[in-house]
Amino acid sequence: MDEKPLKRNFLQRLLGLCATPPPRDPDCWQVRDGRLVVDLARAPELERPDGALRLEGRGLPQRVLVVRAAGGAYHAFRNRCTHAGRRLDPLPGAGQVQCCSVGKSTFDHGGRRIAGSARKDLVTFPVHQEEGRLVITL
């Protein structure tokens, strides 16, 4: 599959500024018993394919990126590129995520490395849907 870069300028990449903002509703998620629970009714970012939620802080042991795929499935990744730890963003229309840094490491939704400076696959987390919520096992 071809690598498709995100539309990020060089300065954004140099500074490692990701394209995915924090959630509009900061209370759309919580950590319960080692599981990350996302209330889909409060997460409009995930209503459309290639939408993404960037979750971090507030007791979450590691940064997490949740992405909605074109087919409607949800994928969760440790939001840390395996090259040097920068954040990731979804690549619209590609079924991939890409590091926001100049190295542009690119991974498929299974976390497998496709291109870029990284040599290892991403850490992924299982995602289940329960009554309007996503339950992500960390």
Ligand code: FES
């Ligand atoms: S940190 Fe991701 S490519 Fe370098």
